[in-house]
Amino acid sequence: MPFADLGLSNELLQAVTDAGYSEPTPIQAAAIPPVLMMRDIIGIAQTGTGKTASFVLPMIDILAHGRSRARMPRSLILEPTRELAAQVAENFEKYGANSNLSMALLIGGVQMGDQIAALEKGVDVLIATPGRLMDLFGRGKILLTGCSMLVIDEADRMLDMGFIPDIEEICTKLPKQRQTLLFSATMPPPIKKLADKFLDNPKRIEVARPASTNTNITQWLVPVSGGGHDKRRRLRELLEQPEVTNAIIFCNRKTTVRELNKSLKQHGFKSGEIHGDMEQAQRIAELDLFKDGHVTILVASDVAARGLDIKGVSTVFNFDAPWHPDDYVHRIGRTGRAGATGTAYTMVGPEDAENIDNIEKLTGQKIARLAAPAEPERAPRDEAREESARLPRRERSPRAERPQPRAERSEPRTERPEPRAAARPPRREEAVDAGWNGPVPDFLHVALSARG
Known part of the structure; x- marks a missing residue:
C-alpha cells in the first residue's frame, strides 16, 4: 500500500517522498486513516516501527486549517525524555516543510526564556516533557483550553519514570472534547486504566505482540568471565568485525558509560557517550556526531534507549545485561x-542468569549463545607466554630442594659450634644456598668458627 492510499494531502505526500519514503510501515498504514477520521486510538507497537510518523503525518493535515493564539497551543505531544521530544520536533520539521504550521519544543535542560517567547507568539504544535510543561503551566505561561489534539507517546516509559500523575493532571486541564492518541510498546494495567479514563471509544491498533522483539534483529548472548577486563576485551573483538559499521553500547550505570568510552578511545575507536549527567546541549551534540558518522560508537545509558530513530545502526551491544526485561526490547530496537536488519549482542556472566531468564520469558524466545572464536594465530604467543611464566618456577624448584647438598658435605655439622649454628638467621643460610650449589668451602667454615 502506498502513502497515497492513506488519505494524506498532496503537500504532505510530497514531503514524505522528499524524505525518501514510498510505503508506510504497518503501524502507519493502520493508524493514519482513523486518526484523519478524528478517532481516538491506542497504538501498541514495538519500538522502531515508525509510529512517530503515524501521528505526526495526520496531525499536520488536521491542523492545516486554523490559526494559533498566544499561549494557547492547538495540539500537544507528550514525550518522556528530552531526546524523544527533540526527535519528534525533527519529524515535524521534515514532514511539515510544505505547511505553515508553527511548533515549540518544551524540554528541560535549555533556557526557558526562548520557550516562553515562542509560546507568546502562538504555536500550532507543542512538543513537551511533562516536567517542563507542568512548570510553565504553574507559572501561568501556558493555557491548554485551546488544545484539540493530545498525543501521549511511549506511555509505558512514562509509567516507568513516574509521570502518570502528571499526565492525569494535564489531561484534566485540556478540553473534554478533543482527540487523544496513546502509543505504547506494552500495555500494563496502569496504562490501560489511563486509557479507559481519558480516551473516548478508542480504536485499538496492535501490529506486534507486546514486548516482542523485532524479527529483523539477530540476537546473541556473549558469555564472559574474569570481570570488566574480559568484557572489554571481548567487546573490542566484536567491534572489530567488518559487519559492525556503527554501534550503540548500553550500560546500566553512568560511571560505566564514562569508563568504557574512555577505554574504547584509548584503543583507537571513534566513540562518544551520552548519559543523564550531561547537559542537554552536550547530549544533542554527541547524537549529531554519531548521526553524521564522525563518531561510530555511542556508549549510552538507558536515557537513550527508547525512541531514538537513528538510521543505519548496524549493531547494538548490551555491555551490561539490562535489569528490567522491557529495557532489553527497547535497547536492541535501536537496530533493525x-x-x-541488525544484530544485538548481550554480554553475560554467571550473575546475569536471572536477568536473561526474565528477558526470555518476556519475549517468548531463547537467545542463542555465541561461542568464543578460534584464534589460531594467537596460540603460539600464548604458549610462549606460558613457557616464559614457567621458567622462574623451574629455576626456583631446585633451590627449594637444596637440603640435599648440605647433607652430603664432607665436613660434619658437629665441627661448627652448636649455639652459633642454632642462632644463625635463616636469611644467611638461604643466601648461601641461593648462591652456591656445591659443598661449603673450607674458608667459610673457618670464618663461621671464628665468629662462634
Missing part, C-alpha cells in the same frame, strides 16, 4: 529499524 524500518525494515533493515
